[in-house]
Amino acid sequence: MVNQLLGVSSESEVNEMAGFFSDFVNGCLSIPINLPGFAYHTAMKARESIISKINKTIEMHREEGDSDVSNGVLRRMLEEESLPDDAVADFIINLLFAGNETTAKTMLFAVYFLTHCPRAMNQLLVIDETLRLGGIAIWLMREAKDDIEYQGYVIPKGCFVVPFLSAVHLDENMYKGAMSFNPWRWMEPENQEKRNWRSSSLYTPFGGGARFCPGAELARLQIALFLHYFVTTYRWRQVKEDRMSFFPSARLVNGFQIQITRRND
């Protein structure tokens, strides 16, 4: 992802960015105390380092023209000159967050669910069920552009509305045994229409409407490739009890510790 966005390919530079980015993500949803020793402080420092790295890359591009920044999204943005530099840096960080954490965590949850349900090997069913039960985006944010009447209530223009995706995805009335991992539910005729993640209103892991996730297809492809490779190449064993929590966002409370060995069959 770093390579695609910044056009940086040296392993040490990618690893350095990955380290900053991991600190940034870990502190993003923490108590906002900006003092040394707090996760939030570490995250803010990491964000500064990421921005400084992006700015250096921009400078290099301007000084040397077509060099290291040859193929990334960053180069395209600089060529188009449509955004100021600070907005370019924010955009890149946003894409790193939107495109990396989400997919990586969904892969993690898929392996977690598979550990407890090894019979479920149909990748697409597993991906759909993982996105329902372990959806990364728990809620969205919308603003009413006009007065809206909905089920007898009026939502006045300018009000913020928070559609709670997991409240629907985990609702017993919508999904029988909603809290259990059951990929076969998606084969039931009553769920066929619901399963369409592009248009369904009861299954929206990638949001909906004008802000629908632009990375949805890419993410599903990446997860399918990962699962295929992982399941056919490795065996794994869970070494510590774990469980899902949805606060402050979907996560495995003990970080899902597993021991991996290469398959030799």
Ligand code: HEM
């Ligand atoms: C499993 C993986 C992913 C999930 C669950 C996911 C989910 C979402 C959701 C729920 C939204 C909000 C949609 C809305 O407001 O209606 C969103 C927005 C977005 N996603 Fe993803 N996403 C994933 C992967 C990706 C990837 C791989 C990329 C890019 C490479 C990406 C880029 C974005 C961007 C740029 C937005 C903002 C769109 C806008 O506001 O117009 N996402 N994503």
